[in-house]
Amino acid sequence: MTETLGSTGEFGLIAAVTKGLSTGEDVLVGPGDDAAVMAVPDGRMVITTDLLVEGRHFRQDWSSAYDVGRKAAAQNLADVVAMGARPTALVVGFGGPAELPTAWALELNQGIADECELVEASIIGGDTVQSDKIVVSVTAFGSLDGRPPVLRSGARPGDEVAYVGRLGWAEAGWAVLARGFRSPRAVVEAHRRPQPPYAEGPRAALAGASSLCDVSDGLLSDLGHIAAASQVIIDVHTKALTVPEPLQAVAAATGVDALKFVLTGGEDHALVGTFEPADVPEGWTVIGSVAEGNEERPAGTVTVDGAPYAADTGHAHFRS
Structure with a gap:
């Protein structure tokens, strides 16, 4: 007989998912009390949260519970x-x-734990509840190790725009899965499990990044957040962007402009930021420039090769 959440119970499930966790x-103070306790040596802590809802952010016929766990952790750690x-x-x-099998929840937890292991982060608590569909909410914490945070509002005219990581892979994977296919496998796996360049965030901060953002909604959309917060204009140079072969194959099969995957695809959780030209870290690709706003292009604007982008710039929650 398959053990379900109903038969396991709340406290049985909590005991199962916390068993053997390292901190x-x-x-x-880790799991087991009313709240966890974290050391914050310099008095500042970074906190973020994200929500995944079945049918909206993942589908059980597309992703395993382990995949969902990896994705849930990754988007917060990014x-x-x-x-x-x-x-x-x-x-x-x-x-x-x-009626959900308990094994599904345990597999989800293992995916979260394995993603955390990549950055040596600990699972320190949480909550469980019965719901009509699967919902996963993750809140992540981070230490600045004595450094100031890198905000979206720090971009300055004269900075260069650079990114590191993958762009458009997860979106191409979604396009494949939405049509009932499972290949190219590389993009399907990218949709299921993003691969954020975790080490590059602190590295960019140490290099002197003036602003930084993870690409969760799409390159143009997330650069728009930086442009608006910094009150500058950002121009993306498409000649500096490359479209990997798997994305070209999906574009050809679906009739989509391959470059659109790169410009507007989200959920790969690449990092994009602005730097003084001499500060761009090795391994980052310069793809644009920052300038002051003007009458033709007001502050807060993102352009592509000097012109407005005609299509949607990326994902928007609650868009009808």
Whole structure:
């Protein structure tokens, strides 16, 4: 007989998902009490949260529970490093139907734990509840290690725009899955499990990044956040962008402009930021420039090769 959440119960599930969890030196009190306790040596902590809802952010016929766990952790850990911080811990809220196999929840937890292991972050607590569909909420914490945070509002005229990581892969994977296919496998796996360049956030901060953002909604959309917060204009130079072969194959099969995947595809969690030209870290690709606003292009604007981008610039929640 398959054990379900209903038969396992809330406290049985909590005991199962916390069994054997290790905690890092930043954790003073881990799972098991009313709240966890974290050490914050310099008095500042980065905190972020994200929500995944079944049918909206993932589908069980597209992704395994383990995939969902990796993705849930990754999108939060990427937000932490996008502040220039070092991830330290996360807490997990989980809701699911009583008939959901307990094994699904345990597999989800393993995916979260394995993604955390990549950055040596600890799972320190959370909550469980019965719900009509699966919901996963993750809150992540990070330490600035004495550095100031890198904000979206710091871009300056004369800076260069650079990125590191993958662009458009997850979006291409979604396009494939939405049509009932499973190849190219590389893009499908990118949709299921993003691969954020975790080490590059703190590295960019140390290099002197003036602003930083993770690409969760799309390159143009997220650069728009930087442009608006910094009150500058950002121009993206498409000649500096490359479209990998798997994205070209998907574009050809679906009739989509391959470059659109790169410009507007989200959920790869690449990092994009602005730097003085001499400060761009090795391994980052310069793809644009920052300038002051003017009458033709007001502050807060993002252009592509000097002109407005005609299509949607990326994902927008609650867009009808």
